[in-house]
Amino acid sequence: MTHLTAPLVFDEALIRRFDINGPRYTSYPTADRFGPDFDAGAYRRELARRRDDPRGRRPFSLYFHLPFCSTICYYCACNKIITKDHGRSAKYLKYLGKELALQASLLEPDDNAVEQLHWGGGTPTFLSHDEMRRLMALTRQHFRLLDDGEYSIEVDPRKVDRVTVGLLAELGFNRMSVGIQDFDERVQRAINRVQGEEESFAVMDAARASGFKSISVDLIYGLPRQSAAGFDRTLDRVLAASPDRLSIYNYAHLPALFKPQRRISGADLPAPDERLRILALAIDKLTAAGYVFIGMDHFARPDDELAAAQRAGRLHRNFQGYSTHADCDMLSFGITAIGKVGNVYGQNVRTLDEYYARLDEGVLPVFRGIALTPDDALRRSVIQSLMCHFELPFAAFEQEYGIDFGRHFAPELAELGEMEQAGLLRVEPGRIVVLPPGRILVRAISMVFDARLRADRPRNRYSKVI
Numbered sequence: 001m002t003h004l005t006a007p008l009v010f011d012e013a014l015i016r017r018f019d020i021n022g023p024r025y026t027s028y029p030t031a032d033r034f035g036p037d038f039d040a041g042a043y044r045r046e047l048a049r050r051r052d053d054p055r056g057r058r059p060f061s062l063y064f065h066l067p068f069c070s071t072i073c074y075y076c077a078c079n080k081i082i083t084k085d086h087g088r089s090a091k092y093l094k095y096l097g098k099e100l101a102l103q104a105s106l107l108e109p110d111d112n113a114v115e116q117l118h119w120g121g122g123t124p125t126f127l128s129h130d131e132m133r134r135l136m137a138l139t140r141q142h143f144r145l146l147d148d149g150e151y152s153i154e155v156d157p158r159k160v161d162r163v164t165v166g167l168l169a170e171l172g173f174n175r176m177s178v179g180i181q182d183f184d185e186r187v188q189r190a191i192n193r194v195q196g197e198e199e200s201f202a203v204m205d206a207a208r209a210s211g212f213k214s215i216s217v218d219l220i221y222g223l224p225r226q227s228a229a230g231f232d233r234t235l236d237r238v239l240a241a242s243p244d245r246l247s248i249y250n251y252a253h254l255p256a257l258f259k260p261q262r263r264i265s266g267a268d269l270p271a272p273d274e275r276l277r278i279l280a281l282a283i284d285k286l287t288a289a290g291y292v293f294i295g296m297d298h299f300a301r302p303d304d305e306l307a308a309a310q311r312a313g314r315l316h317r318n319f320q321g322y323s324t325h326a327d328c329d330m331l332s333f334g335i336t337a338i339g340k341v342g343n344v345y346g347q348n349v350r351t352l353d354e355y356y357a358r359l360d361e362g363v364l365p366v367f368r369g370i371a372l373t374p375d376d377a378l379r380r381s382v383i384q385s386l387m388c389h390f391e392l393p394f395a396a397f398e399q400e401y402g403i404d405f406g407r408h409f410a411p412e413l414a415e416l417g418e419m420e421q422a423g424l425l426r427v428e429p430g431r432i433v434v435l436p437p438g439r440i441l442v443r444a445i446s447m448v449f450d451a452r453l454r455a456d457r458p459r460n461r462y463s464k465v466i
């Protein structure tokens with residue numbers, strides 16, 4: 001993909017002009033479009049379809065949502081439960097076992113191969129060593145983890161030592177993302193997450209020593225009391241540890257939606273100018289250090305498998321972000337977890353009580369979801385292509401979906417005219433290419449193809465793109 005070789009361009013004027021609120025497109029349609037008319041029965045029927053039709057079956061991706069954290073980080077927008085009571089995770093694990101057995105019972109017995117697994121949270125390492133062993137053993141009772149799979153876990157370094165990292169490797173994990181956010185002490189106090197550099201780097205060193213193939217670091221810009229100078233120091237320290245990947249998330253301040261964010265004073269948030277300075281600085285430093293921009297907050301070393309997959313046109317995007325594995329069916333376990341089978345998405349209930357009650361009745365805990373229309377499936381594929389490859393090759397969509405791209409997307413192409421004139425993208429005969437200044441705004445470009453968003457403008461429920 002030759003158009004990917006030019007480095008990312010940070011153009012402040014363009015960012016200011018095209019910076020609008022938007023979703024992150026880890027799914028299309030986005031989860032806020034899921035409805036209760038798609039329920040456990042509908043999800044079960046889709047699993048039955050996979051059981052009855054072995055053609056094109058691919059190994060699964062499994063996601064486990066482990067929601068517990070022992071302390072609260074004020075900025076956090078994840079689905080989590082704050083508790084110090086480990087009895088709660090013991091009970092949760094018992095029910096994850098029930099859900100694993102229930103979902104597995106709906107599959108063909110030999111349809112159990114897995115090539116991707118992720119433990120996300122909350123804080124997966126809230127679990128004791130014994131509990132982690134048990135969860136992986138339960139998983140392996142029902143599924144066969146293939147040897148060269150991508151097995152990843154989110155790690156909060158404040159809760160993890162060398163022995164735990166060794167155990168994770170022994171259990172089969174080979175990818176890790178480490179939450180750092182910012183090392184600036186003023187920021188750490190303002191977000192209620194005081195975390196030492198040594199403990200963070202010790203986890204990364206231990207992961208390398210234990211044979212982890214890829215280590216990723218999460219940072220956030222736009223946090224309270226953050227400054228370009230402070231973030232500069234954080235970036236220097238993090239880059240010295242040379243992670244394989246970096247996620248630089250934009251802090252989404254939505255206190256109406258996420259209660260703990262009310263503990264963050266709006267006055268402490270960096271002003272828009274400072275935020276942009278922080279972002280520009282991060283892009284400069286990462287580019288100078290040789291990282292490539294994968295898309296949507298993610299950077300990777302050129303020799304990392306994500307960058308290689310992007311160059312080869314094999315990159316994918318799912319609920320966990322970017323992935324090198326083809327578009328698998330994803331079975332998900334635990335509260336709020338979202339599964340994807342064929343052309344449907346189903347999401348589990350949000351509370352522990354509902355989750356336990358459903359499983360006690362022997363019912364899948366899915367409470368909402370969506371069955372994609374053929375037009376949704378086409379748009380999902382268009383948005384994936386933009387987000388992963390910064391390109392829309394018309395012929396590929398025309399062949400797969402039996403459309404005339406120009407005619408089907410005439411209103412969208414007309415709307416892209418302004419972005420083309422501004423230099424974000426180029427419409428060529430047969431394809432659209434996102435240009436280096438447009439890559440950082442790929443979400444805004446993708447939104448043009450979001451039919452559901454177009455249908456109900458001007459809703460304004462998302463965090464800012466930048």
Ligand SMILES: C[S@@+](CC[C@H](N)C(=O)[O-])C[C@H]1O[C@@H](n2cnc3c(N)ncnc32)[C@H](O)[C@@H]1O
Pocket residue numbers: 075076077078120121122123124154155156157178179180181218219220249250251252253
């Ligand atoms: C589910 S958290 C899990 C990681 C683990 N519990 C930890 O804290 O290290 C994954 C990442 O989401 C990001 N995140 C959480 N809330 C966010 C927000 N409001 N805006 C942007 N990023 C956020 C953080 O970078 C965090 O490391």
Ligand code: SF4
Pocket residue numbers: 068069071072073076077078080121122123156179
């Ligand atoms: S950032 Fe991680 S540790 Fe902090 S509250 Fe969110 S999930 Fe828990």
